[in-house]
Amino acid sequence: MYSSAFHSTFSGDIVTPSDPSYKDSCARWAANASRPAKMIAYAKTPEDVALAIKYAKATGLRIAVHGGGHSAAGASSSEGGLVIDLSRYLNTVSIDPDKKVAYVGGGATWKSVDYAAIEHGLATVAGTVNHTGVGGLAVGGGFGWLSGAHGLVIDNLMQATVVTADGSIRIASETNNPDLFYGIRGGGSNFGVVTEFVLKLHPQRRTVFAGITIFLPEKCTEIANLFDEWYPNIKENEAVFAAMSQTPDGMPCIILLFFFNGSEADGRENFKKFFELGPIVDGCKERPYEECNELLLSIATPGKNYYMKGGVLSPTPSLDFNMTKMNRVTEFFKAGHHNYVTFIHEYIPLQKIKSVSSSATPYPRECNGNAVIVIQWDNDTPEKTAAAREFSHELIKMLPEGEGYSNYSPDSDTLPKAGSVAPNKSRAMFGEHYDRLQSVKREYDPGMVFNKWFAIAPAAA
Numbered sequence: 001m002y003s004s005a006f007h008s009t010f011s012g013d014i015v016t017p018s019d020p021s022y023k024d025s026c027a028r029w030a031a032n033a034s035r036p037a038k039m040i041a042y043a044k045t046p047e048d049v050a051l052a053i054k055y056a057k058a059t060g061l062r063i064a065v066h067g068g069g070h071s072a073a074g075a076s077s078s079e080g081g082l083v084i085d086l087s088r089y090l091n092t093v094s095i096d097p098d099k100k101v102a103y104v105g106g107g108a109t110w111k112s113v114d115y116a117a118i119e120h121g122l123a124t125v126a127g128t129v130n131h132t133g134v135g136g137l138a139v140g141g142g143f144g145w146l147s148g149a150h151g152l153v154i155d156n157l158m159q160a161t162v163v164t165a166d167g168s169i170r171i172a173s174e175t176n177n178p179d180l181f182y183g184i185r186g187g188g189s190n191f192g193v194v195t196e197f198v199l200k201l202h203p204q205r206r207t208v209f210a211g212i213t214i215f216l217p218e219k220c221t222e223i224a225n226l227f228d229e230w231y232p233n234i235k236e237n238e239a240v241f242a243a244m245s246q247t248p249d250g251m252p253c254i255i256l257l258f259f260f261n262g263s264e265a266d267g268r269e270n271f272k273k274f275f276e277l278g279p280i281v282d283g284c285k286e287r288p289y290e291e292c293n294e295l296l297l298s299i300a301t302p303g304k305n306y307y308m309k310g311g312v313l314s315p316t317p318s319l320d321f322n323m324t325k326m327n328r329v330t331e332f333f334k335a336g337h338h339n340y341v342t343f344i345h346e347y348i349p350l351q352k353i354k355s356v357s358s359s360a361t362p363y364p365r366e367c368n369g370n371a372v373i374v375i376q377w378d379n380d381t382p383e384k385t386a387a388a389r390e391f392s393h394e395l396i397k398m399l400p401e402g403e404g405y406s407n408y409s410p411d412s413d414t415l416p417k418a419g420s421v422a423p424n425k426s427r428a429m430f431g432e433h434y435d436r437l438q439s440v441k442r443e444y445d446p447g448m449v450f451n452k453w454f455a456i457a458p459a460a461a
Helices: 002-009 022-026 046-059 110-118 134-140 178-184 217-233 264-270 289-294 323-334 382-397 423-444
Strands: 013-015 039-042 063-066 082-085 093-096 101-105 157-163 169-172 193-200 207-215 238-246 252-260 285-288 305-312 340-347 370-377
Touching (some): 002 046, 022 039, 022 082, 046 063, 046 082, 046 157, 046 169, 046 193, 093 110, 101 110, 110 134, 110 289, 157 178, 178 423, 207 217, 207 264, 207 289, 217 238, 217 252, 217 323, 238 323, 252 264, 252 323, 264 285, 285 289, 305 382, 323 340, 340 382, 370 382
Parallel strands (some): 039 082, 063 082
Antiparallel strands (some): 013 039, 101 193, 157 169, 157 193, 207 252, 207 285, 238 252
């Protein structure tokens, strides 16, 4: 009964295991995050999303939402459940250059936003890997190269269309359903399916100075000392990602990805002391702004197996970026079981982010910046996953500030079944915001229909 009514009213596409496209529909950016769903529902409209939610509730299917599918933890997959997939139809981007606003479908990727907005000399904060989905990054907070000037993605979210657990289609903003608006700005996918984001755009020059440089490992201490000098005075128009990693042919190295929102002459002068250390590769140049979010694509190849884990940086870079960690990264890589291991330290300006009241959103604004470990391998085995997990936890424990940024967590899919919750883990992630999030959860999803990402338990009635 439920099935026939759902199929007859759903205007999008429904894919099941018997369909030729089923395998592709279950595939994710990280191969080890793919799960065999019972059904994939490609929604065309918010009404389709509402129908899919009601169908899943009626049939007891656990829901996952697929936008860009970039979660290495499988948050956008649901084994034996129902995936509400926004990527096929709800993926459009529309720019209003006069109002400086982007209307972005919940299934769009940041590449679509970057390329559409810059045609009008505009941009918004948009992550750093452009095939990441807008939705997952946005509801988790969202950092990008423009965060120094414009804050987090959620600080540029003006309005969202959200389909909640009861099938209602709601507008969330500062004036409409403000508690729901609070929840989706850092509280993740706990409160509904966002089918459209309305994002604030800002004037952006068409070219910037950016690119990748590679240094030998023995430059680690000198680089760290420069970070100690530079980072306390970082300006809003600059950023550096510093990684302990390997070259494509397996040579241990340090990779610095520079960003300067200005000309090459000014950018090289700005980072002059780093270049004077003598990189063995200098790929920096003045390039189109929209190419900046393509610079990390070489370590984010779709279809590989990944393990990711995030941490919080200390205020003093040399406490985090040092030869002890560089040597451990090299030792792990030389074991030969993984394609690469990259330990990235994200040095971006935090003043704009911290200028927003900590109570405004559930994102923890007081952190000193993010680190993330990315490990990739072929031919997945439990042993390779376990080794990647164990080593990642070891490195994170070496950071004075410990774990951080929920979008980098590998532990999204920790719940064995719908309706269960691990409140201690979620409380630790959201900290002082957890109690308020519980109240929002009770209002919009008391039955925990949405439980795939740091699930929040509804407050007691």
